[in-house]
Amino acid sequence: MISLLRNINPIALLVLSLTTSGTVMATEPVQNSDYRPQSQRMLAELIRENSANPRAKAILGVISRPSMGELTQAVNVLESYIAASAQDNTAKMYYGYGLLFMASEFLNNKNYFKAAEFSKRGFFFIDEATESDLDNWRMRYLRARMDTFVPKVNGRCVIALKDIRYLQEQTSIPEDLKPFITFMLARASATCDHPDQEQAAYQALESAGSQGQSLLAIKKEEKPFTRPEEISGVIQSLIGVHP
Template sequence: MLLAIGVNASAADQRAAPESGRLQTILTINAQAPIADLNRATDSLKAQFELHPDYSVGKMFYGYGQLFIATDFLKKKNYLRAAEASKLGFFYIDEAAETDDGDWRLRFLRARMDAFVPASNGRCVVAIKDTDYLQQSTSLPAPLRPMVTLMSARALDTCKQQEKAAAAWTALGKQGEEGQRLLALRNQPAPAWAPAELSLVIRPLAEGAL
């Protein structure tokens, strides 16, 4: 059974959000809002990218929303609907990331989901590919590098690449205060979005022109 473990937006992130309809829709999904709000947000994003097929971030967070909806179905033991929503979610996440595979922000967002889902989803291979790309990218801002190392370590662990995973955990501990903070979350669910992720990844994409 496919089950997504989500990435939470902190309350501070949501309070700091500008009055942007598209950004607020994305933050609603990020916060794993109640199912009625999730459904409204995903419907809104779908309407936007149907009108604007190149609206990749809309597809990305539509995919996120479908995975959170799948989790709700799974809690209700509606396994068929959970599997359908999960399949749809990963389809749109991949479509968004692969529309322009040179866009580091979209690759970051795909890894941000894939690195933390259960092994049964089989997404760790994709996460390793994306984090390898990000680590080699000169465009990736320095404040995001510890998170990329965390995602890499988690994906390598999930894929049972223990030697590489151990090296990634060691590297994370050497990446300053943020690296130490994230290392302390080693065995926890996906961490809440950091301010740097909101300002350097989500806002630029959400506020870009359709």
């Protein structure tokens, strides 16, 4: 298993926590987010459709994160599913996400010990979910989605680049997700100090039509908002997957 978090000191984890709030699958507004209303409508519809499914509802609760209380409740539900089924990698992945989002809240409240503890545990479960199902491109995508946007000090950009290379080789990935994978490549390359690779990725986005242009418009954003193609191609396909 790949788990760099085991060797990262608590200070680095705190830096991570500071930047993970809203980094992945978040609902905070960002600049140039023309797709945000559509994403919100899609997430709201999924929540309505899965209102009677506690597991799916918990996963969507982690994604939308309306409050710390509701986030904590969603994480607790996913923890119970993991305890009952060690093969539930989707639950593990979003459990890891939820722990990282909670770590950010603890950091905001200056609870540094909890922030470090939850950050470490969050990435452990993200790695556990991915390494248990390496041929599942959605698991690799979700790990890259988190790792791409965390600081260099955590060393996660190395894992992100590995996952992105895998994603680029998969012919089954929907076409509308590929520009965002290129965007992740650019961001992870910048973090890992590969300027030529970063520039090449951004140049590729310039030729990717309106979708590429919308991604170039948010190239400096620290917290990219969930895009509609991610909801339809990744989230919607995973919430019903149960071992």
